[in-house]
Amino acid sequence: MNAWKNVSDVGIDAIALSVPRGYVDLAELAEARGVPPSKYLHGLGTRQMAIAAPDEDPVTLAVNAARRLFERSGASPAEIGLCIVGTETAVDHSKPVAAFVHGLLGLPSACRMFEAKHACFGGTAGLLSAVDWIASGSARGRAALVVCTDIARYPLRSAGEPTQGAGAVALLVREKPRLLSLEVGQTGTFARDVHDFWRPLHHKEALVDGHYSVQCYLDALEGAYDAWRRLDGATDEPLVRTCYHVPYGKMARKAHRHRRMLDGATEQAADASFGVEVEPSLDLPSRIGNVYTGSLYLALASLLNTQARELAGRRIGLFSYGSGCCAEFFAGRTAPEAAALVDRLDIDGPLRDSRQMTVADYERLRAEDAAADRRTAPESARPRGKANECDRAVYLGVDANERRVYTYA
Numbered sequence: 001m002n003a004w005k006n007v008s009d010v011g012i013d014a015i016a017l018s019v020p021r022g023y024v025d026l027a028e029l030a031e032a033r034g035v036p037p038s039k040y041l042h043g044l045g046t047r048q049m050a051i052a053a054p055d056e057d058p059v060t061l062a063v064n065a066a067r068r069l070f071e072r073s074g075a076s077p078a079e080i081g082l083c084i085v086g087t088e089t090a091v092d093h094s095k096p097v098a099a100f101v102h103g104l105l106g107l108p109s110a111c112r113m114f115e116a117k118h119a120c121f122g123g124t125a126g127l128l129s130a131v132d133w134i135a136s137g138s139a140r141g142r143a144a145l146v147v148c149t150d151i152a153r154y155p156l157r158s159a160g161e162p163t164q165g166a167g168a169v170a171l172l173v174r175e176k177p178r179l180l181s182l183e184v185g186q187t188g189t190f191a192r193d194v195h196d197f198w199r200p201l202h203h204k205e206a207l208v209d210g211h212y213s214v215q216c217y218l219d220a221l222e223g224a225y226d227a228w229r230r231l232d233g234a235t236d237e238p239l240v241r242t243c244y245h246v247p248y249g250k251m252a253r254k255a256h257r258h259r260r261m262l263d264g265a266t267e268q269a270a271d272a273s274f275g276v277e278v279e280p281s282l283d284l285p286s287r288i289g290n291v292y293t294g295s296l297y298l299a300l301a302s303l304l305n306t307q308a309r310e311l312a313g314r315r316i317g318l319f320s321y322g323s324g325c326c327a328e329f330f331a332g333r334t335a336p337e338a339a340a341l342v343d344r345l346d347i348d349g350p351l352r353d354s355r356q357m358t359v360a361d362y363e364r365l366r367a368e369d370a371a372a373d374r375r376t377a378p379e380s381a382r383p384r385g386k387a388n389e390c391d392r393a394v395y396l397g398v399d400a401n402e403r404r405v406y407t408y409a
Contacts, residue, residue, distance in 0.1 A: 010134045010184055011177035011332055012127075013143070014073035014341065015301050018064035019167045019288055019350050020052045022357040022365075026162055032359040033157060040162045045249020045282065049289030050354065051362055052151050052166040054372045055394040058087050059100040059406060061168035062149035063393040064350075066105055069145075069170040071389065072345045077105050079174075081142030082133055083113040086122030086293040088199070089151045090115060091373070091404060101147060104393055104406060119197060120245055121322020123148030123169070123293035128187065128328065130173040135184045143174035148294030153205050156366060160208060163248050165289020169297040178341045179304060180316065180332040187330040188228025190220045197323035204369065213323060217251065218258050220327035221319060225259055228329040239331060241277050241307070242317035243299040246285040252278055252299070255319065280306045287351060296320045305347040309339035374398060377405040 025048055027037040041047060052061070062085055070077060085098040096115030107113075116122040116129070123146065130144035149168035154160030196213035199206045242259070244252040253271075256278045260270035284302035291298055296318060303316070311334040321327045357365070377397030387393070387408035396405040 006137050007135050007139075007175050008184060009176050009181055010131050011173070011182040012171050012180045012300075013174045013177040014069055014075065014172040014179060014345060015297065015304070015347065016065050016069035016072060016170045016345060017167060017284075017298070017301060017347060017350050018061050018068060018170075019354055020050045020056045020061070021354060022053060022361075023048045023050045023288075023354050024359065024362045025356055028359055029162060029362075033161075043250065044162060045253070045286060046162065046289055047286045048356075049162065049164045050166045051164070051357065051365060053365060054368050054375070055396070056166070057091055057372075057395045058089050058149040058151060058168070059091055059097055059104075059404070060393040060395055061151075061166065062087075062097060062101050062147040062170070063104045063406075065149070065168035065170035066101060066145060066147055067387065067393075068350070069172055070105075073172055073341070075143065075172055077107050079143045080107050080145045081111055081139055082130055082144040083107055083111055084116055084126035084130060084144070084146050085114075086116045086124070086126040086146070086148045087150050088117055088119050088122060088292050089149075089153075090117065093201075097149065100404070100406060104408075107145070118326055119322035119324050120247070120292045120295060121320055121326045121328070123297060124320035124322075124328055125326075127171060127173065128330075131182055131184060134173065134175060139175075141175075143172055146171040146173055148291070148297055150292035150294060152290040152292055153369070155205055156363060159210060160206070163290050165291050167288050167291040167294060167298070169291070169294035169301060171297060178335050179308075179338050180300070180334055182332040183330060186228070186231050187328050188224045188226065188231060189326070189328050190223030190227065191326045192216075192220070194323070194325050196325065208323075214251070214254070216323065216325050217245075217321050218254065220321050220325050221255055221258060221329070222262060224319065224327040224329040225262060228331075232331070237315055239277075239317040240314045241281065241303055241311065242319065243281045243296055243303055244278070244319045245321040246282065246295045246299050247290045249282045249286055252282060259319075284348060284351075293322075301347050304334070304338060304342050308334065308342040312336050312338060374402075
């Protein structure tokens with residue numbers, strides 16, 4: 001019988017994204033809504049928002065991100081012993097998105113799988129569970145697949161409309177990671193029961209108490225960061241960059257100011273450090289929008305995509321927030337070989353295939369949202385479990401028993 005020992009070097013070995021085929025330019029949306037473009041572009045810090053089509057949902061986005069992860073990283077689905085999907089826009093009240101992902105990817109049958117739901121914190125809950133699974137020795141040499149997948153959707157012409165987005169971030173978690181080694185067990189946690197953001201069962205769109213949610217975010221950051229600092233007290237090495245949960249870019253600026261002032265910096269000094277310590281992480285979030293569970297990891301992907309080489313061996317802070325609420329602050333160290341792997345991963349490659357849609361096209365597409373989940377799949381449609389390299393997963397509709405049907409196209 002093999003004896004597996006605890007593992008100390010665990011983290012993110014590879015990362016990949018998927019985005020919908022279309023996006024809306026926020027300057028054009030602002031003009032259509034009769035507001036100055038600067039209100040969206042500078043007030044929110046977002047330039048574009050990805051919009052999912054009727055055949056794109058959290059399952060297809062997750063599968064397409066995971067397939068790209070395997071293709072680019074050199075890893076194999078056969079290595080996966082744990083599959084966790086974090087999402088707050090699940091497609092079924094019972095069957096997890098992870099089950100659809102497991103089947104469409106052809107993961108091993110000896111694979112634990114489940115879905116994690118806690119607003120935007122679900123992806124981090126999955127990541128840290130995977131890290132603990134590996135660090136404990138339970139993985140027995142296998143890797144974990146964690147996918148954060150969401151569609152942020154708000155009513156047309158609402159205050160939340162320009163903070164929409166859609167996409168998935170897939171993370172390969174394993175021993176001796178090639179991107180980011182996480183500091184196992186060194187996490188600061190904060191939780192409180194609040195109603196800052198919620199989506200009742202009969203709602204397709206989220207409800208939010210905007211100003212209250214911002215305050216809950218900052219309170220949770222303070223609580224989680226204080227808890228992390230108490231654990232990290234003996235460490236003199238500073239964090240050279242910090243990635244935050246990014247529902248929109250301006251929130252990351254507020255968060256960084258608050259955190260640095262907790263360290264004793266003046267407001268001016270905190271703001272002055274933003275350009276170096278945070279701004280490199282905001283390129284992809286500004287081009288995709290809010291992806292809920294994946295927002296922190298979209299920021300991490302953006303940072304590594306632009307600065308992996310100069311950050312080799314350096315410490316990076318990570319802050320995750322999920323409304324309702326739970327938050328975690330933790331840190332990791334960029335691997336020496338990260339830059340070479342980032343070149344192979346071509347992290348922002350999926351955005352090159354995304355095309356701008358007009359505001360009128362976006363509004364017509366949104367009008368189809370209500371019917372998308374219940375549309376009938378063609379009788380001739382047959383799920384296909386194996387895909388060619390250029391295929392993408394698509395949602396066809398539901399069958400006579402209201403089972404969702406997916407295939408590759």
